[in-house]
Amino acid sequence: MNDNKRISIKEIARLADTSIATVSRIINKKGGYSKETERLVNDIIDTYGYVSNMAAKSLRESKSHTIGIIVPDISNDFFATIALHVEKTLKQHNYSCYICNTSNDEETEKEYFKDLDSKLVDGIICISGLKNLPENISNRNIPIVCIDRKPANSKNIPIVSNNDTEASYEATKLLIEKGCKQIIYISAFPLEHHLQARRQGYEKALLDHNIKLDKNLIFYLTGKDISYVESEVLVAEFLQAGNTCDGILATSDRIALGALYALKRYDIKIPEEVKLIGFDNSLYSRLPSPSISTISRNTVMLASEGCRILLDMLDGKTPENLETIVPAYIVERESTK
Amino acid sequence: MNDNKRISIKEIARLADTSIATVSRIINKKGGYSKETERLVNDIIDTYGYVSNMAAKSLRESKSHTIGIIVPDISNDFFATIALHVEKTLKQHNYSCYICNTSNDEETEKEYFKDLDSKLVDGIICISGLKNLPENISNRNIPIVCIDRKPANSKNIPIVSNNDTEASYEATKLLIEKGCKQIIYISAFPLEHHLQARRQGYEKALLDHNIKLDKNLIFYLTGKDISYVESEVLVAEFLQAGNTCDGILATSDRIALGALYALKRYDIKIPEEVKLIGFDNSLYSRLPSPSISTISRNTVMLASEGCRILLDMLDGKTPENLETIVPAYIVERESTK
């Protein structure tokens, strides 16, 4: 078959001396043809290496058997793991995936939504960075499931996320129980709902343990630099100014890592003098010495729950719950031991 | 526009009281229409949130403005970085990307090739795990560029890879110059060409420095477990048996990390007693303490060279070089200092 041209069902029909309708039926196993023609047609398909033309199929059916996955940053372990798991799961249900990397850029994300719309994707799994989803996509009635982050105008869109408030509460509590009294809180700028939830958990834990909230211990990154760089600078400046602390809660492992670097730079012993805990259970917490305690977000479950809901919606079902909570849990490592 | 139905150019034409041909021309900026109709049509497009139907466009044009990216494992930092960079680069040239994660599974990879063919992708960037590319795809005359790994039957397919032999040579030389005489070599099972190249570089460096090759110092992983686990076990057993070494060259950072863990377990000082170097310049070498010296593969350049060549091919040019070598270079860290 050294022919580089794609063969069509029309051609197959001609070769099998039958009609394109029959060929189509055979390819899609719809029944209504003889064993004999079936064998003949399948033989031709094999010999000529026929591959269906998805564009034509999609045009005709107004669907693409494809799902779009929107991720902020595929080179981030956390998102990559989710994307990977989503892809694998959906593949088992005969969907392929467009992975769209927004680089946390709002304009890019909007473009991708349009792109996915244009490509007739059957559904979207979305870890969005947008405050609001684009109007047109939300009006298109295309099934969307959000993971981790929830755009404000997504009232009817199911979301799968963690019990962030509680997880953050537990992390703070762990530090307190290990004797910490001055606990720094470092977070990315809390545009997103889940970051606000974490702050609440932190505050509640302090309150419940009679520790007065000290606003001077709360820091937000600007996002102008890589998070661990910003975090390192911030903690270093804090220490340089003669301030003290005995615990640090960071809302990501990368932020925690920056803190770790700063503490090391000032020869502060971890966990003896300062205890440290992050979020995400990524390589950033697993690999450093001392290894950093962290909150596992349970990426596999975030992904599989998201898929389950999306697949239900693709089947025409209405999701019973708009909010699905995946339990995050503490992974204790050297930095709090 | 609370209508969830997609509007077509036919509908636009009706609303603008013109023909679909004119609308098509305006959308694609082909010229041959008045300023006035242009404005009118664009207004309608905006108000109705028109989005083109890619399936129809692809069917008509026999191309999809989409590139397929085949990767073995998107949750691996090294591949993810390449995929990300490829996606960003191609996006600037108005191509979107299918990222296909093969999980190092041959069957999956073959399926994906078929899938990409079916989706009429205009080109493929391929970090393949296959010994041979599928027949049908190589006969389809669709532009393919391989990165890092080269299937055997890809005679006419351009490949972008590193100068692995030299890089490995330099790494070994570095260890030797720092005084190492018993250098362990640990590699994944060398099905792939670039792993054989690295072994050659290692051997040549030993030879050039009058160190006799000791086959007992050469180890291959089976691939039955995660590489750093296998590597840790392997080095631990080596030490347990009372053997000694003063340097380790690992063909990936993950393998190097396993070695690091084993050495630490036996309280062997790095770099004082044993020096260690890996490959990839990933988080696995950057984050641990001591940090691990490594060979940077120059992922950004691997990706951008791959894109450059593919874009040329998409323009109908024949690539001038079938082999493009991207220089890998040593990143020295604590483990060899």
Added chain:
DNA sequence: ATGAAAGCGCTAACAA
């Protein structure tokens, strides 16, 4: 069990 034909939305060749 099979076939003829319509039509999905689009581009491009041709006509006006």
Added chain:
DNA sequence: TTGTTAGCGCTTTCAT
């Protein structure tokens, strides 16, 4: 500058 029309490959309805 604009419009008419064929046809890309496919599924599906309606005949037979």
